[in-house]
Amino acid sequence: MEKDFAQLNYYEMLDIKPDATALEIRSAYNSALQIYQSDSLASYSFFSPKERKEIITLLEKAYFTLINEKEKESYDNELIRLGIIDSTEKNAAVKGPVSIFDINRQRDTSGMLKTHNAELKAKVSQNQRIREILSQQKISGADLKAIRNELGVAIENIHQETKIRIDYLNGIEENNIDKLPAAVYLKGFIKAYLKCLCIEPADEISARYMSGLARN
């Protein structure tokens, strides 16, 4: 252990830099509370009740000092005097506005193979081959497969997003009529498949596929 928690300065306790804005201080305090609160799962059994209380008290003190401009000023001056932080560090470049909502925040996407819709759409509109296929009167399973390959999407991804069984998907692509489900389901599957690849208009194209199949 580097230092006892009580010996850390307020910035270290909250894991922020001395030039943090009020908003950053607040969110740091909130996430610290999430870790150290008595009902927190992350620190379960790690601290004795006494230790936990001490830490929470310290965090509160740190937060209320730093959030108050006057007190922060005098605390910073004290730290500068002790040589713990640099005066330049404190007043770093003026920061731009910090958004309240972090748009870029990512949920846990592990395991989810998200296809990027905008990217796919752009690819669909630019790809010569796909346009050719879509302009055909009759769309077959092999055409669908060709489109999918042009877009570089794995069949497993479609399976994951549409929840259509992979043997159905294979049957569709291989035009294997024995393997296909009843027409009423098939139509829906084709639509889902096309939507998953961001191909418009899904209704019309699936109708062309179905009529092509009926003629066979």
Next chain:
Amino acid sequence: MAHIWPIGGGKGGSGKSFLASSLGRLLAKSGKKTLLIDLDLGAANLHTMVGVPYPEKCFSDFVTKKIPVLEDTVLGTPFPNLFLISGAHDNLDIANLPYDKKIKTLRAIAKLQYEYILLDLGAGTAFNTLDFFLASRNGIFITTPEPTSIENVYRLMRAIYFRRIRHYFSATDFKALEKKARQQSGDDSFNKPEHIISIVKKEYPEKYMLIKKDFNSFCFKLILNQLRKQDNTDLGMQICKIIKKHLGINVIFTGNIAYDEHVHDAICQRVCFLDRYPHTRAANDLRELNSKMSDSLGEQLMLNYL
């Protein structure tokens, strides 16, 4: 020299054997010669998970000198490149492996010629488990997001830390150290390595520097298993933060594995989960973990066992 990855987790049922078998399967699939060693002494069942239901040799044969060379206890599995030292028919007293046998085993493991060696350790914090975990600098902790499991993984981390500090002192020095810790910070404090180390810092500054350097070279990892949808995905990061701040150990959070009913199905069918259900969330998570981990290199083996 082989990359050795010990896998430990404190609590039973947290997925140590599952992780060992899955990672082993993925490494072997990517063409790496991989050996799984079932060191869950006394409660071995790794063989069931890699499709070797009736192993004809086991680790115990090496301990009892029936098979003099550890290499000869290695079994093939149905998967190419994947090998196993099973613990299926270990003697019933294997859980109490004596110290000399343990050192002999560690030396023998160090000599094995494989690209990756995965050690599947048992639950609890027995000295054997701790020492096997400390055989490499790349130990992997696995836990589920439940208080019971987290409690035990913290205990395991503390026990490992403690054991490592203990290596640096003679028995009498260490007793004196414990006594001081008790005087300074209350009765239960000799149980906490962070208190011991703060005393070491004061009393033996050179040793403190050595221990610090030692721990900085470790590359522990944490994996959260059986994460259900409603669970907090930041939990792993938070645990690592606490460990870093309060124990001073660097543990890298490597990733979550989603909870998946299919794992249970695969184990009941006694087939490899990754082959049976390759397109489930948990399988994806495992593949992602594997690709994240296989590029973690660095010093592999603790030389004090060689």
